[in-house]
Amino acid sequence: MSEFEFQPVNNIELCGRVNSAPIERELPSGDMVLELRLVVPRIDRSGVDTLDLAIWKAALRRRARSLVVGDVIKVNGALRRRFWQGSAGVLSRSQVEVAQLAKVN
Numbered sequence: 001m002s003e004f005e006f007q008p009v010n011n012i013e014l015c016g017r018v019n020s021a022p023i024e025r026e027l028p029s030g031d032m033v034l035e036l037r038l039v040v041p042r043i044d045r046s047g048v049d050t051l052d053l054a055i056w057k058a059a060l061r062r063r064a065r066s067l068v069v070g071d072v073i074k075v076n077g078a079l080r081r082r083f084w085q086g087s088a089g090v091l092s093r094s095q096v097e098v099a100q101l102a103k104v105n
């Protein structure tokens with residue numbers, strides 16, 4: 001592959017502290033999703049980023065239900081942009097859709 005060719009990749013690996021209690025909810029479609037926030041230090045240590053995680057797989061949701069604020073976890077997944085209709089119009093946010101999850105501490 002030349003320096004000008006590329007293969008698209010949407011793979012994210014994060015390790016950080018759980019910053020919110022997991023919340024599981026049922027969508028209007030009947031699908032279940034568990035959401036939580038992860039705080040990850042920036043590489044240059046100038047601060048942190050708080051990232052929203054979405055867990056769709058039932059086995060991962062079961063594992064994530066026991067997480068508490070302060071737990072250190074490692075996740076792999078993909079970045080997703082979610083859209084929905086709100087009272088002010090179409091809203092969106094980015095989330096990491098978790099494919100793998102492991103508790104570190």
